[in-house]
Amino acid sequence: MENLEIKKLDGLSMDVVAENKKKLMELFPEVFTEEGIILDKLKTVFGEYVEDKDDYYNFTWNGKERALRLSQAQSTGTLRPCKEESKNWDTTQNLYIEGDNLEVLMLLRKSYHGKIKIIYIDPPYNTGKDFVYKDSYKDNLKNYLELTKQVDEEGNKWSTNSDQNGRYHTDWLNMMYARLRIARELLNKNGSIFISIDDNEVSNLKKICDEIFGEDNFVANLVWEKKFAPQNDAKWFSENHDHILCYAKSKDYLDIKLLPRTDEMNNRYKNYDNDPRGLWTSDNLLRKDEQKSGLYTITTPNGSKYDPPSGRSWRVSQEKYNEMVLDNRIWFGSEGGNVPRIKRFLSEVQDGVKSQTIWKFGDVGHNQEASQELRKLFSGESYFDTPKPVRLIERICYLSTEEGDLILDFFSGSATAAHSVLSLNSKDCKKRKFIMVQIPEKVEKIRTLSDGAFSNICDIGKERIRRAGDKLLEENKDKEGIENLDIGFKVFKLDSSNIKKWDANNQSLEDYLSYMVDNFVEGRNEEDVLYEIMLKYGIDLTAPIESRSIAGKNVYSIGFGALFVCLDMEITIDVVEGIVAYKDELEPARTSIIFRDNGFKDSTVKTNALQILRTNDIEEVMSI
Template sequence: MSKQKLELTWIGKEKRPKLEPRILLEDPEKSYHAKHRVTDGDIFDNRLIFGDNLLALKALEQEFSGKVKCVFIDPPYNTGSAFTHYDDGLEHSIWLGLMRDRLEIIRRLLAEDGSLWITIDDNEAHYLKVLCDEVFGRGNFIASIVWQKIYTTKNSAKHFSGMHDYLLVYAKNIEVWRRNDLERTAKQDDAYKNPDKDPRGPWKATPIHARNYYSKGLYSITSPSGRVIAGPPHGTYWRMSKDRFLELDADAQIWWGEKGDNTPSQKRFLSEVQGGVVPSTWWTYSEAGHNGEAKNEVRALGDGSEELFITPKPEKLLNRVLQIATNPGDLVLDSFAGSGTTGAVAHKMGRRWIMVELGEHCHTHIIPRLRKVIDGEDKGGITESVSWHGGGGFRYYRLAPSLIVNDRWGNSVINPEYNAAQLAEALTKLEGFTYAPSETRWWQHGHSSERDFIYVTTQNPSAEQLQALSDEVGAEQSLLVCCAAFHGVTAATAAERWPNLTLKKIPKMVLARCHWGRDDYSLNVSNLPMAEMEKAESVAPGNTAKNTKSRKAALANAGQGGLFGENE
């Protein structure tokens, strides 16, 4: 009998998108930074990315794998009307497939000691928990936090008045993940008193009995008033041996009550308490904010955001997450940026950040909000509690268009919107190289090691040109040459004559790599992934010899060599 594993299954689970690793194009006009430094710790290399978040995550993967300390996402809760005409099974399947694809890349982006935090409601929380167990490993589950998002009961509720969301928390590697404690509050410190004027300062009484079995935990004790206590309360054990109890009592660390005849408890001194508070899994609205508070924060921006964002997250919630999961200078990622709260809070707390957003509110709401944060004009949220006065900046990027498009004959060609540098960067990324053009070596566009390089050109090098290139590269190095074609030599002959060169043809070398031309992997019904995949498979380039032949003819007519101009 074959071994079977326990897993969550859904319609279309086996189908995965072949994502195109796009390059990112900066728009300096939308990037922004403070007019001067406010502190030496100002951070300027934050990133705001406009585009589909699945493609953006793929675009970030090469540069940021293993570098993100904390990912916070607030994905769609699958409660909208997008699936009105679909049965429940298909609805959940689409949502799970979209989340699985994102979670897998997020896991690769996380540092070994990084963590993922996801806000979710009852509608998908339990499916998502099992899905995360599969992607991250059940052993890397940290906690399911209950956040009190609403502080008043809705009498109009049909069944129960929902007042909470969950935060699912996973570690990349729970063996190396370490949390930070939360800062102590004045209210917590007020619980420590000093009724007996103990010179060691304020203390709090804690029980010395517990339900856990302890072999030395059953004995009688006598109170200062002379009352004999036969043993701990029924069903419990003293938490210490009798010898240890007598030591603590002699040191005035046992509290018997003001009259000296209560059941004893142990003093826990404020001076001995660790610097912070261990976070719990119950977050009240007073500690972590609530939806109404979040709406007030975006309303204060004065840009109509409260009408656009139905359930924004309060800055106090993100502040609490980042206190526990990160330290100053750590990198935070939010691929469902929404109103931009994650970036705003991370910026105020001195964390580096990356946010991704596809909606037009990226320009109408997020950018204005971040500019106010940077200029020190955002007085709301956590500004006062973290003493934020402005500074730093961010760079705005958009996803480049698809590298491969169809020409007027329906053949796959290089997108004419790409210039020389963009084409070189795109192919460098597709081949797994780091894009780093050399200022001295014209043939070096990137590298994968100290001796392995890549060169991209739309020219058609001859055998003589390839020989000269091979001589310049040298026997101790290797070069991948991506070109439109090569003349006077076959690929097999080239491999024998120039062992330090590897020749690949553009665009043939990448046609089967990805699903080209797809810009939207969101929850729009018109972009259902399963239907799209089947369509892509039926018209995939290169399926027949006839298609290949016609494509070659079209490429010859399209004049792709002119992309760089005549004199490269």
């Protein structure tokens, strides 16, 4: 049995300085270096931007300060629901979001702050051929809308980041830095992030992750064997691996599960002496160094004598050895004369094994397997040059998630992460949820199927999730509980706000009068506005929404009465009293109400409405 030490009380009171430093490091790991706290960077984090003057160990590049500011910016956009492209809208807890992931992350940061268990991303590797997001510091949303031809009819071609570009690494770092800073905010305290990358940018990625997540929260560099055969036309070495960097939000809370034991591992256990404790295997009784307590002679049952070799000793003391012999925990071979070994019982070993940092393709798949998975779903077409296999991300999810956990991938690509979550849920009947985010990048190969055309990556990703979910249900149709597998997803698309923006300097009186009558953007409906409210208010996009007609007006209850919304143009006292009755029926612990900015008929109705609401313990009343 392992010796336990009693910690000695040092007699000192709590180290307040150390506690404060720890709290600050948890919140802002990027402000710490080997020399201590960088005060100027701490000011920057709080929005006070200063010039870099001091010399210290620091990883920097042109545009880093701008990328940091961009990560702290607020989005004026929204996510518009798209039911016609969704699956099982009314019941699903999964999300698929189309849009520039930086802008989307900004929008998600309030509703999903500290709610994500793991993030897996497979960003552009910056090989000179892949697309790198071109952010606009001035107006990133406008930039995105132009690129996707939602504004500019001529459009702008998304460009690759050629290695001939003088800002080759800089552009990639600026893209990653801003997004990873926001990503960290979304992780819960026991969350972690896994990032696929190759040798080209792994060193730079590790440096920015050390800064954003803290060097102490680096968990592992997992090496994935992505190819099963050598590439004989390679110039120097045939590269057959990628990296997956893993960082924790806080290692103090991180829990990585064990992998299940394999049949091969269990088959090593036998029961040569019919021990009632069951299967066992033998282990070396010798240790590699010399300990005085382990220097003694062992006499076996048939009289053979053994001493430890020079420089080594027995693993246990003679007293402990004698106890183990009496307990039939020492094996001397079938004839009773072999070098003694310790019996290790299968029933006493841990129920699983630690994952190693090298992941072989035989265990988690390779690139060709990933392509084959897509071809099986898409009648022979894979669409992607280097997709990730389902088994690879499934292992990440298995090691890092449990029932109800939320997985985010904001470089969704072919939506392998969503497929992996569905696959794992179909195996262990747990209800993990996913959020996929992908910019609708155009694809070179456009193929029309019976159910529509694939014009961009998002079309392919959504269709993959549909088909993968149906396939998993069919393959597991006889499995108990499979009917509860959530194979749906709600589609949202990034767009400008549903609320008109009034500019007194550039708009006419006619525009002003129009704004006063209706402050919603033309073509937007109540549901568009409702989800924008949820985002800005910080409510999960899959929160339950119930609609009820009260005095002829639509009233929405979000989260079982946590928030009531009425967007009608003529709100009456009957509507207000009906909302109060609705609240009393649901009995939420706390509730808020949002009305349309110009929704009350007149100021008297508005004043009386507020009085009724306050009388009924509803203090937080807002307008949009």
